[in-house]
Amino acid sequence: MAARVFFLFTLGYFLSYFYRSANAVLSKDLSQELGLGPAELGFMTSLFYLAFAAVQLPLGGLLDRVGPRVVTPSLLLVAALGSLVFALAPSFPVLALGRALIGVGMAAALMGSLKAFSLWFPQGYATVSTLLVGLGATGGLLAATPLALLKEALGWRGVFLLGAGVVVLVALLIHLGVRNAPPGVPWPRGGGGGGLREVLGNRRLLRVAFLGLAFGGSFLALQTLWAGAYAYALGLGAVAVGNLLFLYSGGAVLGFLVSGYLADRFGTPRVLVLSALLFALGLGLLLLRALVPAYALLGFFGAFNILTLTQARELVPPHLVGRGTTLVNLFAIGGTFLLQWGVGVVVGALGYGWAFGGLLGLLVLALALYWPLFRR
CATH class of the missing domain: 1.20.1250.20 (MFS general substrate transporter like domains)
Structure with a gap:
């Protein structure tokens, strides 16, 4: 079970790294088809990080109270919606909205994994967590030459339509295939309010x-x-x-x-x-x-x-x-x-x-x- 938990959460983070890196390969196509200047392209791309950061604090409370088994796949569905919006975008504002939704949806891919690993792998937590990040970072390699080849076959819109389906599938696998904590390990409960203040x-x-x-x-x-x-x-x-x-x-x-x-x-x-x-x-x-x-x-x-x-x-x-x-x-x-x-x-x-x-x-x-x- 522990191996399955590690694999599925790593798969989710792999997708997060792929999406954050994809615009580097697709920037020329996006600029030409939608008439984006450098400022618009840069702002739209950075919205992933801005949206990602904006949801971190409320996300932390949800992970502590509800757990990553529900929170992570739920947000991944938001990322799938963002990928769909991005793929169908007729203009810059819609494209920017799609990019922001992807950032929100991928915000729990790493944080949900770390919350789960703190209970599943308490002894080798640092080793397992950084192994997750190292393997997940190979998503950036997929967003290089392989993405360029896929874009030639499907077009950039087809890539994001396909990506939306893959994200939905991974969200379903995480929800069905993991537990918040190992059998017999109780879910940590706080002693009251004030968690964020603490x-x-x-x-x-x-x-x-x-x-x-x-x-x-x-x-x-x-x-x-x-x-x-x-x-x-x-x-x-x-x-x-x-x-x-x-x-x-x-x-x-x-x-x-x-x-x-x-x-x-x-x-x-x-x-x-x-x-x-x-x-x-x-x-x-x-x-x-x-x-x-x-x-x-x-x-x-x-x-x-x-x-x-x-x-x-x-x-x-x-x-x-x-x-x-x-x-x-x-x-x-x-x-x-x-x-x-x-x-x-x-x-x-x-x-x-x-x-x-x-x-x-x-x-x-x-x-x-x-x-x-x-x-x-």
Whole structure:
């Protein structure tokens, strides 16, 4: 049963990663058919993260009270509706609505998994959780060459129509195939109200959340836009840029897979601080234009930001795991939205050096605030 729980929740997160990455391949088709400019395309694509972040806190309460067996597939049905709306969209506003619905619907794919795993795999939680993320991240690989080939066969609208059906099927499998907790393990109950106030008043959790914003937000802002744009700005051709991004993304998959094992073996705070420092080194090498080592460090060690979510589970009681992890994820995904936009503003005004230097400074500040947890 535990293996089935792991497989089905991983399948849901795989779909989430696929959908967040798909527009990179389809951007040209979307722009040509619907007449989208760069600003419209960028705003519509970022709505996934904005909608995803907006539902995190209420989602955490639902996961703690109702459980992922109901909440995750219910929201996946919203994502299926969004995929359908996106596929049939005749204009930019409808396309944007579809993208936002997909973001809302995929918001529980990771958080629901982490809530379930906290009960199903309490001993190796960090290892199992990061294995989930590593395997799920291969959805980004599906959203590359395989998606391009599928788009040639079905058209971009056909891809999203097919995707809607697949999401409905996975939602049904999760609802029928998993349990909130293992047999004989009681569902955690809180001692009363104030759960959200208790989470927001947890200073240690807020320190982790801010590290998630700086570390995870920088990692995703670079991976999903600025790592490629910077390489193009340096005059590299498409193949060279693609190779660097493959190095970044491939390193990320490996980093996701090993980060949990290292955290379980050496302690989450120790591994988080060391990986964040090596990610900072990657930002420094980026400023020096040492691109190959920079992209390798940024991808591999940037993936360790996922440990902020596993540490959240260690800082709250069992009945608040959903709210604790979604708070940290709110900071990380919200940080992605803000930093992706903020880097663009700074690049336009002052250049890449100031923008990447700003990311480096923000990460150093986050590590300074996190330091008391490391010392404990």
